Amino acid sequence: MFNAKVYVTLKNGVLDPQGKAVAHSLHSLGYDGVKDVRLGKFIEVKLEGTDRAKAEADLKEMCAKLLANTVIEDYRFEIE
Numbered sequence: 001m002f003n004a005k006v007y008v009t010l011k012n013g014v015l016d017p018q019g020k021a022v023a024h025s026l027h028s029l030g031y032d033g034v035k036d037v038r039l040g041k042f043i044e045v046k047l048e049g050t051d052r053a054k055a056e057a058d059l060k061e062m063c064a065k066l067l068a069n070t071v072i073e074d075y076r077f078e079i080e
Contacts, residue, residue, distance in 0.1 A: 002047040002055045006077045008068045009040035043067055047079075055079055 010016050016038050023037040045062070047055045059077050068075040 002049070002052065003080045004045040004047060004055070004059050004077050005080075006043040006045060006059070006063060006067055006075060007040060008043070008063075008073050008075045010038060011072055011074050014072045040073075041067075052079065 019037040019039045022039065023034055026034045026037065045059065047058065049055060056079060059079065063075045063077065064070055
């Protein structure tokens, strides 16, 4: 069995209105040192099997088809 961690973030140049709202709120709370905030997704996936190469290929396919919008998002994953 493999435990995978998937990190999905907006590509550079894509506007992040939610991140801007969080940055504004942090400034309102007195955290003036915050320059920018960009939000993303963190996904944990448990995969059955013992073939690491197959797990990596399956996870890459999952990311491309469902977990990330590859038009505006980048992703990376780690398998433990």
